[in-house]
Amino acid sequence: MSVIVTDTGFAADDWKCGFRAVEGSPANDCPEGIDLASDTDPATLVGLTNAAMIRVDFPSFADGRGFTLATRLRQLGYKGRLRAKGHVIADQYAMARRSGFDEVEIDDDLAARQPEDQWLRRSNWQGHNYQARLRG
Amino acid sequence: MYTYNDFDEAFVLERVAQFRGQVERRIDGSLTEDEFKPLRLMNGLYLQLHAYMLRVAIPYGTLNSGQMRQLAFIADKWDKGYGHFTTRQNIQYNWPKLNDVPDMLEALADVGMHAIQTSGNTIRNVTADHFAGAAADEIADPRPIAELLRQWSTDHPEFQFLPRKFKIAVTGSPNDRAVTKAHDIGLRMVRNDAGEAGFEVVVGGGLGRTPMIGKVIRDFLPQEDLLAYCEAIVSVYNLLGRRDNKYKARIKITVHENGLETIREKVEARFAQIRDGFTGFDQQLLAQIEQHFAEPSYKSAKTDGYEAARLANPAFRSWTDTNLTAHKNDDYAIVSISIKKHGHTPGDASSDQMRAIADIAETFGHNEIRISHEQNVILPHVHKADLNLVYQALRKADLATANIGLVSDIIACPGMDYCALATARSIPIAQEIATRFEELKMEHEVGPLKIKISGCINACGHHHVGHIGILGLDRAGVENYQITLGGDGSEDATIGERAGPGFSADEIVPAIERLIKGYVAIRQDDEETFLQAYRRLGPAPFKDILYPEKAEKNAA
Numbered sequence: 213m214s215v216i217v218t219d220t221g222f223a224a225d226d227w228k229c230g231f232r233a234v235e236g237s238p239a240n241d242c243p244e245g246i247d248l249a250s251d252t253d254p255a256t257l258v259g260l261t262n263a264a265m266i267r268v269d270f271p272s273f274a275d276g277r278g279f280t281l282a283t284r285l286r287q288l289g290y291k292g293r294l295r296a297k298g299h300v301i302a303d304q305y306a307m308a309r310r311s312g313f314d315e316v317e318i319d320d321d322l323a324a325r326q327p328e329d330q331w332l333r334r335s336n337w338q339g340h341n342y343q344a345r346l347r348g
Numbered sequence: 349m350y351t352y353n354d355f356d357e358a359f360v361l362e363r364v365a366q367f368r369g370q371v372e373r374r375i376d377g378s379l380t381e382d383e384f385k386p387l388r389l390m391n392g393l394y395l396q397l398h399a400y401m402l403r404v405a406i407p408y409g410t411l412n413s414g415q416m417r418q419l420a421f422i423a424d425k426w427d428k429g430y431g432h433f434t435t436r437q438n439i440q441y442n443w444p445k446l447n448d449v450p451d452m453l454e455a456l457a458d459v460g461m462h463a464i465q466t467s468g469n470t471i472r473n474v475t476a477d478h479f480a481g482a483a484a485d486e487i488a489d490p491r492p493i494a495e496l497l498r499q500w501s502t503d504h505p506e507f508q509f510l511p512r513k514f515k516i517a518v519t520g521s522p523n524d525r526a527v528t529k530a531h532d533i534g535l536r537m538v539r540n541d542a543g544e545a546g547f548e549v550v551v552g553g554g555l556g557r558t559p560m561i562g563k564v565i566r567d568f569l570p571q572e573d574l575l576a577y578c579e580a581i582v583s584v585y586n587l588l589g590r591r592d593n594k595y596k597a598r599i600k601i602t603v604h605e606n607g608l609e610t611i612r613e614k615v616e617a618r619f620a621q622i623r624d625g626f627t628g629f630d631q632q633l634l635a636q637i638e639q640h641f642a643e644p645s646y647k648s649a650k651t652d653g654y655e656a657a658r659l660a661n662p663a664f665r666s667w668t669d670t671n672l673t674a675h676k677n678d679d680y681a682i683v684s685i686s687i688k689k690h691g692h693t694p695g696d697a698s699s700d701q702m703r704a705i706a707d708i709a710e711t712f713g714h715n716e717i718r719i720s721h722e723q724n725v726i727l728p729h730v731h732k733a734d735l736n737l738v739y740q741a742l743r744k745a746d747l748a749t750a751n752i753g754l755v756s757d758i759i760a761c762p763g764m765d766y767c768a769l770a771t772a773r774s775i776p777i778a779q780e781i782a783t784r785f786e787e788l789k790m791e792h793e794v795g796p797l798k799i800k801i802s803g804c805i806n807a808c809g810h811h812h813v814g815h816i817g818i819l820g821l822d823r824a825g826v827e828n829y830q831i832t833l834g835g836d837g838s839e840d841a842t843i844g845e846r847a848g849p850g851f852s853a854d855e856i857v858p859a860i861e862r863l864i865k866g867y868v869a870i871r872q873d874d875e876e877t878f879l880q881a882y883r884r885l886g887p888a889p890f891k892d893i894l895y896p897e898k899a900e901k902n903a904a
Binding site: 274275276280284304309310325333347 | 369504509632
């Protein structure tokens with residue numbers, strides 16, 4: 213099982229349509245989410261802006277490529293749901309939100325080790341934000 | 349000087365609170381050691397050979413007397429009464445306890461300072477010309493730009509987990525005192541033909557185990573595009589930089605492996621996407637920042653006393669010959685305070701010395717202090733009429749060593765005395781060289797010479813750009829010192845060439861002595877510096893001096 217973290221805390225996953233790899237063929241009955249690896253070629257992103265859900269993998273919390281992939285997707289005009297999945301720690305929640313992610317998907321072990329209050333402490337991600345300030 | 353506004357102040361306090369929480373969460377197991385490591389590093393906290401080390405940023409090397417006193421207070425309260433000034437305009441405390449660090453950070457925040465991004469795979473403390481705002485040769489003051497970059501890079505959500513560390517330096521003078529070409533991004537402030545302000549942007553420079561001189565990626569970048577363009581460079585690097593091998597992860601390798609043209613195309617494409625996100629508000633902020641860096645209100649006084657004191661006191665005269673640099677105001681001078689007393693640890697200052705510097709700066713220096721990448725302290729604005737009093741006060745604090753730019757003004761990394769990465773000692777070698785040349789009384793005769801010592805191939809002592817570089821290695825458990833020759837960190841940046849086989853710890857100081865005496869014997873005249881002689885004659889005669897036995901064999 214996994215836990216979905218948003219600004220309001222922990223919740224169960226409400227995404228019903230599943231996920232497929234970016235190169236896989238789409239199902240007809242349900243708008244599947246797209247799974248992106250952290251080493252995705254950024255040139256791929258241009259074709260994904262109409263997706264309903266994109267999930268970017270964080271194989272390790274030290275792999276910061278997902279933050280740039282999210283930023284790029286939003287700059288390309290992607291308006292759908294954007295999720296960071298994998299080894300993302302509570303301390304990175306603000307970075308994820310500021311990069312354009314809506315939510316973070318973590319496994320039960322991580323959720324037990326870093327419970328909800330540790331994530332909620334970073335739900336103030338809109339405050340103290342130099343980059344937003346510089347962009348006016 | 350920049351002073352924190354409410355936003356900056358709230359930010360650093362929030363950051364301290366976050367770090368306090370991270371320390372607690374490490375102890376209660378919420379964070380694993382692996383997870384805690386980059387979090388403590390991005391707050392300046394290293395784990396060294398014997399203890400933790402806290403690296404505090406001195407943004408673009410500028411601080412005031414109150415801040416210097418706070419650094420002294422921190423040294424006394426939580427460390428062993430001293431601090432170490434580094435080659436990246438930071439100060440390091442070598443003996444803090446983990447539980448004290450949040451309090452140390454709070455004490456820094458109280459005076460508008462921090463340790464944010466002084467380590468880790470992040471954009472590091474932005475460095476600048478230590479003579480900024482004072483130098484006679486300056487086109488523009490780089491500090492407002494450096495402060496804007498500090499704000500932009502601080503806690504940047506995209507760039508806290510880069511492939512590797514990322515260093516930016518900026519200079520506003522054609523004489524590059526910030527070693528910009530040895531940085532991941534080097535910025536040189538220039539004006540185009542229309543007279544508009546902008547930058548020459550250099551990318552992919554660096555020292556370390558693969559030294560490279562940076563390459564020009566943009567001849568002229570308009571000032572208002574700076575943040576978007578830097579963001580484009582780091583964003584491209586974040587995806588393209590190698591994560592499979594930390595020794596190949598710096599952008600210099602990314603540029604080398606992909607080619608400058610490819611990098612330029614990707615950066616320009618990325619820049620086109622990012623640029624519209626900046627509305628120009630950053631330029632309004634820049635204008636506000638610039639007001640903080642207004643020139644001091646210079647005083648007018650006669651300077652006759654200065655000349656008289658020079659004539660009367662040879663020691664003062666000698667100090668003024670070496671430790672002063674031309675100020676843009678003729679009645680003023682830039683004072684370099686040597687933190688390289690012969691036989692002492694380069695860059696180490698006691699809390700008493702820090703307080704003495706703070707007092708002198710307050711009384712005679714318009715309250716301004718700088719830290720240079722050469723590990724010295726600068727008083728950027730001193731009226732010539734006050735120089736004698738400044739000198740007397742420095743003497744009392746044991747800070748009047750007259751050796752700036754000479755043999756004993758050595759850059760040395762902490763080496764095996766402190767550092768977990770080091771393969772050899774650096775500090776004792778620097779001490780022995782300085783002491784030896786003090787005995788010989790010949791450093792003034794030798795003239796300008798930059799010796800730089802690193803205790804491992806990571807090159808924190810910048811040995812690649814030393815006129816004489818010394819690299820300490822471990823050869824089967826024995827320290828071995830290689831010499832490089834002809835390096836230069838200025839606007840003519842050059843990587844030094846390896847002279848030949850290394851020397852043992854016992855042989856290295858005599859080898860350096862032989863080298864320098866040999867140079868004095870073959871130079872054209874007293875005016876020809878070591879670097880000029882090396883460039884004129886090439887490496888051969890210098891190698892013959894270093895390896896006389898081999899030279900004899902070749903001659904036979």
